[in-house]
Amino acid sequence: MITELRHTGIVVSNIERAVHFYCDLLGLKLIKDVTEESAHIDKILGLSNVRLRMVRLLSRNNIQIELLHFIKPHAESVSPPVFNLGCSHVAFTVDHLDQDYEKLVKEGIRFNCPPCLSPDGAVKYAYCQDPDGTFIELVEAL
Numbered sequence: 001m002i003t004e005l006r007h008t009g010i011v012v013s014n015i016e017r018a019v020h021f022y023c024d025l026l027g028l029k030l031i032k033d034v035t036e037e038s039a040h041i042d043k044i045l046g047l048s049n050v051r052l053r054m055v056r057l058l059s060r061n062n063i064q065i066e067l068l069h070f071i072k073p074h075a076e077s078v079s080p081p082v083f084n085l086g087c088s089h090v091a092f093t094v095d096h097l098d099q100d101y102e103k104l105v106k107e108g109i110r111f112n113c114p115p116c117l118s119p120d121g122a123v124k125y126a127y128c129q130d131p132d133g134t135f136i137e138l139v140e141a142l
Helices: 015-025 039-045 097-106
Strands: 007-011 029-036 051-058 064-072 090-093 123-129 135-141
Touching: 015 029, 015 051, 015 064, 097 123, 097 135
Parallel strands: 007 064, 090 135
Antiparallel strands: 029 051, 051 064, 123 135
């Protein structure tokens, strides 16, 4: 049934701060920025009187991320632990994890630990959080 992953949506509290993180720091490209408010968006989300700003981002090999900033209703901060049920993190492949780690740490991005080698030696990886606490895994294939 499924043929590919279309995009991942991430609800954010501050769209400018999120765009800085995902575009300026992680290197995604902004391809769409719209504010939506309609009966259609209410219907598809199963809510009433929704107003949201949606920013779509694209990686260099066409992976899409949607940043969603809910103006109405106002989003609540949850920041669940990584072991809770449901979507736990978003993983991105990177070319140079050690360099990216140093750059992100200088920008104040918190990591659980420095980059680690996987037990099988196939990848180096590290977990950090975006400005709203969404877990992001950065992976470099070796």
